[in-house]
Amino acid sequence: MKIRLDSVIKTFETFRAVHGVSLEIESGELVALLGPSGSGKTTILRMVAGLEYADEGHIYFGDQDATDIPVRERGVGFVFQHYALFPHMTVAENIGFGMKVSKVKRDKAEIAARVADLLRLVRLEGLGDRFPGQISGGQRQRVALARALAVDPKVLLLDEPFGALDANVRHDLRRWLREIHQELGITTIFVTHDQEEALDLADRVVILKEGKIVQQGTPQEVCRDPKDAFVMKFLGDANRLTGEVRAGIAHVGGAQVAAAGVPDGPVDIFARPRDLDWSTHGPGVAATVERVLDRPGERRVIATVSTGETLEFDVEPEQAVEKGEAGFVTLRRAKVFSLG
């Protein structure tokens, strides 16, 4: 089912949560709404679900205007951040709930067979008789997904699906959700504030800030070509330096970096930690090492530039760097945003 949002606005009391968002999601796509808290991502998801009504604008499911269709008739599967499983029902009863209350009457055997299928799909065979309080967080999340899928939703919506789980479980579930999506081909939107999750999982990432879409595109597009400083910083660790562009080259301290197409004048230069190099001799941006953090794959160096900015960059595990050492930073690659 194709979903289209047309200039949707939502205001809570005095706080405007969503400022005229327009968005198209193709049938079968897996889309991430990514943004910091307060960016309106959950509100958008809840409006698509029908759990909130839009103040202005329209939401279309295919060609149908779904803006005013109540949630129970909208045919969406919603997975809540904290699962919202019914604690007094067993796992099987939870999954069967939607079929049991449906206007389409099914007999008990049919429901039981479908529940068994879904338990197999989410790999929880044999746990049907447990209560939600008796299974782990990751298992609860899978029950919540099975329960949402049981009603054959046109759209699957997930609100911070992995937010409350351990890093390991989260990683496995991510891959597993991707597989399920591939198998079922159902249009899926999920909300997250974790950029890694969005980039790993989604066909397309929609980045939001203060109730507006800042940028959308494939993970490759948004990573390789962030539109502004916010996107650059939000997608991952970034160092910021101020410099100046002259004739397509950005100059900062003794270092230079290509800045094709940026007009001459003062600029902000953003560089990822692995795009900086450290050497004890110039030229480059003079800096002093403040701390070295050892990590499994690299050494993270925190250094201060003479102008007061702090830089973070990675060096090879073998490279000897010590606290207090003075040296020079050069930029291998960077994004240059004009301040003018």
Next chain:
Amino acid sequence: MRRNVLPGLNLSLGITLFYVGLIVVLPLAALIFKASSLGFAEYWTIVSSPRSVASYRVTALAALAATIFNLFFGLALAWVLTRYRFPGRRIIDAMVDLPFALPTAVAGISLTALFSANGWFGSVLSDIGIKVAYTPLGIMIAMCFTSLPFIVRTVQPVLEDLDPALEEAAQSLGGSDWTIFRTVILPLLAPALLAGTSLSFARSLGEFGAIIFIAGNQPMSTEITALLIFIRLEEYDYQAAAAIASVLLLTAFAMLAVTNWLQARALRYTVKG
């Protein structure tokens, strides 16, 4: 005993056990002792005399009716107080506790004044042929009044803590409002409702002050068990008073046992397995 990190176990356990023994167990033991000093035949004659049985009947039936009424009305009141925001909500919320705070005799006198044949309510009701004061109906109304807070105050916190996402989930799965109330909300409220119901019923069984003014206290029809015990005491017939009181005590124990069992059943899902 295993070493405990929290200090003060011995002292606090000693004081509380002593207190419970002195205030709760000792009087109950004295009651049973007094009652058991009668022979069984004599005991049975007292507790099964027509006047006693009539008092059990009117007390239990009125308490049951009052509790059932409060079950619905108290749930509705708790629901309105937690779910909606309206002007005067806090005043109504505070007024729920009034039956707790008010001396029951005051409640009894005001109810009698209202419901007697020339009172505000009584005069209207008597026009359509309903008599409240000095009838079992009056007993029921007095019981309703004094036991209302129990159900409201036990259900309210549970209702407040109910995760709204549960209802949203049920809605997104296509459940109608009534289905959601019946299959999601009510089962989750059941333990609190049971606790409130049993407290309310127990309070009604033992209520005295609020009832005796409005009941009329006619032996065999509107004389409640608590009053009969009082009358026996006035007659210095301590043994008979204790015998009748022991019936109330046994009823209370039986009811507590049943409620605990029902509650454990309703909370089965919280058992880790």
